[in-house]
Amino acid sequence: MKKRNTYIIIGFMLFALFFGAGNLIYPAFLGIYSGSNLALAILGFCLTGVTLPLLGVVAVAYSGAxxxxxxxxxxxxxxxxxxxxxxxxxxxxxxxxxxxxATSYSIGVEPIFGNNLAIKIIYGLIFFGISYWLAIKPSKIADRIGKYLTPALLIIIAILVMASFVHPAGAIGQPHNAATDISSAFKSVPFVAGLIQGYGTMDALASLAFAILVINASKEYEAANDKEVASMTFKSGLIAIILLALIYIFVGRIGATSQSLFSFINGQFVFEKNSIDGGHVLSQAAHFYLGSIGQAVLAAAIFLACLTTATGLITACAEYFHKILPRLSHLAWATIFTLVAAGFYFGGLSELIKWSLPVLYLLYPLTIVIIALVLLNPYFKGSALVYQVTIALTAIAGLYDALSTLASLTELFRLPSAVVAFFTKTVPLGQYSMGWISFAIFGFILSLFLSKLKKQ
Structure with missing residues (x-):
């Protein structure tokens, strides 16, 4: 088989792994609020939602982990x-x-039946029941769905994109801040807001797990050594991220031209008197462009996409925790994780997105830094001290951003004013929740110096 075909096959496989409902709802939400600031917001979004996953996959392949x-x-x-x-x-x-x-409910069920608790419970039981059944009963059903699902979903999105150019719902709207926090400041600092919104795809985190599948696929296609594996992974990854970036840009544009489909009350776009999320944007855009049938087809495709994603994640998490705690069987872990996930599902899509922020503010910087350190490994000869000092200082800044966000969400505690002033006014980029960059750079330089002292 020609290498060019191999790159395409693995690239599409990686794209399918990354591509899920979350990769649609975030750019749609970003688009409707950023409006004429869309270019800056999408640029930031693509840096964290596209570039980082590629680097994550390449770093794992390069490391041989x-x-x-x-x-x-x-x-x-x-x-x-x-x-x-x-x-x-x-x-x-x-x-x-x-x-x-929550995403499949928001796109497929809520627009038809409304935000009804009884309907939500019934749908949750059906969705997580099927996901659990597929996860504990190995079957080709999920694989077959996934094989045809991604192309079908892409065709639907392509039709929506073309319709948004031929007969847009409206002109590109005005930018608005979705909330007071920096991650929603699409009017004030769209590039930074886009960067942080890109955290929400979680693709940089998932890339560390997905990379192993890509590496194994590269070896199956006769990559002879680690260098060839890394090269094949990088070139295949480029195909995947170009497809992702195009989807983000065009779905973001659909959002930016869809402001007229919603009411704007008290500084927020609303649907049936409730604040909207990216799911509402896609659902109402599909209804506008394709009518009820188009909306139903999109809902069905999203349902299947979410179902296969949920099944895969339940299986992967159960396998990992069974590995580290084998006293509980794979079945027991799958049961626990399904029940926990079903419990959080009832919070709703907007709440899940909001409460994930504190965790992402901590995990994303740590993930970015470990990826960077692995790629820079030859320059400091794999010194454990460099890894430890750099990660430790990054964790300090990440922990502040996480706690600060948690404090504003819960209003149960306040951080000392001196600490807040230091991280937001003294630390470079701290006012944008990006102070970890300064801490990471300082930690890296300091650790190089300490490493040399240790050798002497």
């Missing part, structure tokens, strides 16, 4: 275990799995 723990182990064994647990819980039962149910 066998799993997430192995990849993070240069920091320390205990840290690798804690980080892996936090990562799997985030892309699993705490956020990503319940989000699959």
């Amino acid at each position: 066998s799993d997430v723990e192995d990849f993070v182990r240069p920091v320390s064994r205990k840290y690798a275990l804690l980080f892996s647990i936090a990562l799997y819980l985030s892309i699993g039962p705490f956020f990503a799995i319940p989000r699959t149910g």
